[in-house]
Amino acid sequence: MYQLALSRMREFYREPEAVFWVFGFPIVLAFALGLAFRNTGPGKLQVGVAGGPGDSALAATLGASPRLIATVLDSASARLRLRTGRIALLVIPGDPVVYRYDSTRTESGLARLEVDDVLQRARGRNDLVAVRDDRVVAPGSRYIDFLIPGLLGMNLLGSGIWGVGFSVVQARQRKLLKRYMATPMRRSHYLLSFILSRLVFLIVEVVALVGFGWLLFGVAVRGSFAALAGITVLGSFSFAGLGLLVASRAKTIEGVSGLMNLVMLPMWILSGTFFSYSRFPDAMIPFVKALPLTALNDALRAVMIDGAAVTTLGTPLAIVVAWGAVSFVIALKIFRWR
Amino acid sequence: MLGPNGAGKTTTIEILEGLTQPDSGDVEILGMRWQDGAPGRALRERLGIQLQETQLADKLTVSEVLGLFRSFYRQSHSVDEVLALVELEEKRKARVVTLSGGQKQRLAVACALVSKPELLFLDEPTTGLDPQSRRQLWEIIRRFRADGGTVLLTTHYMEEAERLCDRVAIMDHGKIIAQGTPKELIASLGADHVVDFALTEGGTADDLVEVLRQMGGVSAVRTGPDGVSLTVVELHRALPALLALLKARGVELSLLTTHHATLDDVFVALTGRQLRDT
Numbered sequence: 176m177y178q179l180a181l182s183r184m185r186e187f188y189r190e191p192e193a194v195f196w197v198f199g200f201p202i203v204l205a206f207a208l209g210l211a212f213r214n215t216g217p218g219k220l221q222v223g224v225a226g227g228p229g230d231s232a233l234a235a236t237l238g239a240s241p242r243l244i245a246t247v248l249d250s251a252s253a254r255l256r257l258r259t260g261r262i263a264l265l266v267i268p269g270d271p272v273v274y275r276y277d278s279t280r281t282e283s284g285l286a287r288l289e290v291d292d293v294l295q296r297a298r299g300r301n302d303l304v305a306v307r308d309d310r311v312v313a314p315g316s317r318y319i320d321f322l323i324p325g326l327l328g329m330n331l332l333g334s335g336i337w338g339v340g341f342s343v344v345q346a347r348q349r350k351l352l353k354r355y356m357a358t359p360m361r362r363s364h365y366l367l368s369f370i371l372s373r374l375v376f377l378i379v380e381v382v383a384l385v386g387f388g389w390l391l392f393g394v395a396v397r398g399s400f401a402a403l404a405g406i407t408v409l410g411s412f413s414f415a416g417l418g419l420l421v422a423s424r425a426k427t428i429e430g431v432s433g434l435m436n437l438v439m440l441p442m443w444i445l446s447g448t449f450f451s452y453s454r455f456p457d458a459m460i461p462f463v464k465a466l467p468l469t470a471l472n473d474a475l476r477a478v479m480i481d482g483a484a485v486t487t488l489g490t491p492l493a494i495v496v497a498w499g500a501v502s503f504v505i506a507l508k509i510f511r512w513r
Numbered sequence: 514m515l516g517p518n519g520a521g522k523t524t525t526i527e528i529l530e531g532l533t534q535p536d537s538g539d540v541e542i543l544g545m546r547w548q549d550g551a552p553g554r555a556l557r558e559r560l561g562i563q564l565q566e567t568q569l570a571d572k573l574t575v576s577e578v579l580g581l582f583r584s585f586y587r588q589s590h591s592v593d594e595v596l597a598l599v600e601l602e603e604k605r606k607a608r609v610v611t612l613s614g615g616q617k618q619r620l621a622v623a624c625a626l627v628s629k630p631e632l633l634f635l636d637e638p639t640t641g642l643d644p645q646s647r648r649q650l651w652e653i654i655r656r657f658r659a660d661g662g663t664v665l666l667t668t669h670y671m672e673e674a675e676r677l678c679d680r681v682a683i684m685d686h687g688k689i690i691a692q693g694t695p696k697e698l699i700a701s702l703g704a705d706h707v708v709d710f711a712l713t714e715g716g717t718a719d720d721l722v723e724v725l726r727q728m729g730g731v732s733a734v735r736t737g738p739d740g741v742s743l744t745v746v747e748l749h750r751a752l753p754a755l756l757a758l759l760k761a762r763g764v765e766l767s768l769l770t771t772h773h774a775t776l777d778d779v780f781v782a783l784t785g786r787q788l789r790d791t
Contacts, residue, residue: 178584182573189572189608349568357530357562358585358628359554513532 179360179368183342184375197338198380201330202387205323208449209392212318220286223248223262233268233294240293243286266290323388324475325448330380331407332442332468335414336421336435338376339369343422344431353513366507370415377411397482405485406478409492410471413499417467419506426511442468470494514667515674515776516684517786522667523565525684526636529665530562543632558587561630563621565637571610575601575620578609579627586628599623599653615646622653633657635666639673651677671776683780690783698779704732706748707778708755711740711768721762728754733782740768744778 187193222245224234230247237245248256248265256262257275263286264276274290276283346352355365381403388394396403421438425431445452445459446468455463463469470491477483477491485492514522527533529540531547540547545556569578576592583589596602599619604612612620618638625633635654639647654664654677668674674681675695682692691698699705725734725743730751733744745751748771759766781787 178581182570182577182581185577186570186572350564350566351568351570353532354562354564354567354569354624355585357532357557357560357564358582359557359587360585361554 176364176368176371179365180371180375183368183372186342187338187372187376193338197330197334197376198383201326201380201384205319205326205384205388206391208322209319212322219244220264220282220289221246221262222286222290223253223256223265225250225253225265225267227268229268233266236297237266237290237293240289242289243293264290317392319388319392320394320480321451321476322449323384323392323394324479325472327381327384327407328410328446328468328472328475329443329448330384331377331410331471332414332417332439334376334380335373335411336418336439338373339415339418340422340425340431340435341428342369343419344425344428347425347511347513348427350513356512362510362512363507366419366503366510369419370412373411373415374408377407381407394479396479398478398484402478402483402485403475406471406474406488406492406495409495409499410467410475413467413471413495413502416499416501416503416506419510420502423506423510442466445469447472465494467495467498514665514682514684515669515671515780516667517669520669520684521687522669522684523636524687526634526665526667527564530560530634531556558628559631561625561628561633563625563633563635563638565640567621569609569617569620569624572608574606574608575612576605578620579623582624583627588629589627590629592627595623595627598626598656600649613646615642615649618642618646618650619653622650626653626657631662633662633664635664637667637669639668639670647673671780675776681776683776683783685780685784691779695776698776699774702732702744702774702778702782704744704746705774706745706751706771707774708743708745708748708752708771709740709768710743710755710766710770712759713765713767724758725755728758730754735781735785742781744774744782 219241220243222237222243224230224237224245224247226247226249234245234247237243245266246262248262253262253265257265257277260280260282263280263282264274267273267275272294274287276287278284278287343352346355385394385396385403389396417438421434422431425434443449445455445463446466447463448468452460452463452469464473474488474491474495477488478485514525516522524533528535529542531540531542531553542556543559545552547553547556573581576596579592579595583592583595590598592605593602596605599622601616601619601623604616609617609620622635622638625635633654638654639650642650651673654666658664666673666677679694680692681695681698682689683698684690691701693701722734722736722741725731725741728751730745730747731743732746735742735744743751743755752771777787
């Protein structure tokens with residue numbers, strides 16, 4: 176079994192493309208998304224002022240605000256820009272002043288507040304309550320803090336399913352499985368060797384991604400490292416089981432690729448990797464929560480962001496283990512050995 | 514086991530190897546039958562198997578592949594010993610992907626030999642190899658046999674069967690149609706020379722065939738699209754008689770060859786087809 180696992184690891188690290196997709200890609204993705212969604216606060220808001228009496232004075236008033244850029248527009252281009260989202264809000268001078276905007280857009284709502292505040296103050300409104308801003312940046316609430324555990328979960332899913340699925344189907348396609356069957360090798364050793372080699376890669380994957388998040392973006396692990404290690408091991412075993420199940424019958428790489436995408440794509444979208452699954456309708460939430468990647472992401476975030484103890488994570492971890500165990504048992508039963 | 518492609522050689526050998534379930538019948542290997550679990554594994558310890566279509570892992574080196582196969586067996590040759598057996602010592606650190614066809618085939622045989630088997634199964638080990646690689650493999654097989662091992666080999670090269678095998682079973686359409694030593698099989702033709710000839714005018718008259726059958730020393734006459742084939746006992750008598758006959762009839766030869774009878778001729782005699790045509 177040790178020799179089988181060793182061969183698997185050698186085959187893997189001698190394949191530079193595979194090494195990139197497993198280790199490099201999640202880091203590149205974290206880097207790009209971390210940059211794109213860094214916490215610079217909302218930028219300046221673009222607002223339009225409809226042409227008419229007093230338009231340029233109004234635009235000057237609004238433009239004086241550090242958070243607004245105001246442009247005078249004729250009605251046709253104002254309508255176009257509002258529709259395409261290039262301006263967040265259109266101000267039509269007159270009495271009353273009209274604000275035209277799409278209330279479902281967050282930016283437009285912000286623009287409405289800011290424009291109204293600037294206009295009312297310019298006409299001499301006095302604030303009745305004294306306030307002071309106290310600006311903080313709280314690690315743990317940023318997008319990158321949300322993203323790193325999600326990427327970790329996605330990476331465990333991907334490398335479990337690709338790593339196991341491809342090796343098995345390739346061995347089957349090249350008649351290598353059949354050749355192994357012609358030796359006294361135990362079948363269980365063959366399957367367990369995947370889990371063993373996944374364990375070794377797991378350490379590299381977790382250290383690379385968590386280390387990267389910590390060094391570049393200061394993403395800390397608030398809970399214990401032991402809890403993080405335990406959860407990733409469970410997740411990795413579970414996905415290796417899922418990978419074996421996906422690969423248990425397929426005869427060609429093309430066939431198994433389709434199956435793998437069928438398994439992984441819904442989870443990438445549903446399981447809260449890039450955005451919170453609470454955005455889905457309430458009726459879907461129980462199903463989303465029953466997915467193994469959702470459960471794993473929840474557990475990882477609980478440990479990394481909230482610093483939760485592993486004892487409070489019984490339900491998600493049970494879901495992860497159940498998926499892995501059931502997949503492994505079914506895979507063992509229906510596995511095509513030749 | 515000699516037969517054309519599609520004769521059922523691979524199916525037969527894989528049933529014997531316990532890799533394919535037979536539809537009916539029993540298999541006994543080294544006095545044992547195939548069973549799941551420990552008895553099956555115990556039997557596998559004593560066998561060496563090379564499959565026709567296995568592609569070993571490209572990215573591993575020769576010694577790593579052998580180390581892996583070695584680890585499946587309780588007792589085995591060391592990697593160095595088995596490399597010496599197949600003369601691949603200088604390739605021990607080479608990756609499988611860089612090996613030539615002949616070297617890959619010797620590595621596949623090495624994987625079968627690593628377990629010190631009593632019985633070696635080789636499924637078309639020399640198909641597609643150049644003559645030199647083929648001769649190297651023959652040498653490996655001869656050495657294994659000389660050390661007391663038994664080999665079951667499938668091939669569609671009659672030359673290979675004649676040179677290498679103590680006993681030959683000829684297979685066609687899933688049935689063994691003849692078996693014995695190469696000498697016995699050739700002797701079953703009742704003659705040891707074959708004369709092939711063709712005439713310039715093309716087709717051969719039926720009455721000529723009749724006359725040839727009656728000729729002294731001729732044991733069989735067969736006509737084909739390429740001409741006529743005679744199986745003869747005494748070439749030194751049959752050949753002058755043939756030439757005299759053709760001269761008397763005023764026809765000219767466009768082709769005349771003779772050779773010692775081979776297993777190919779046995780196959781033709783049994784099936785009416787040539788091994789190499791199928």
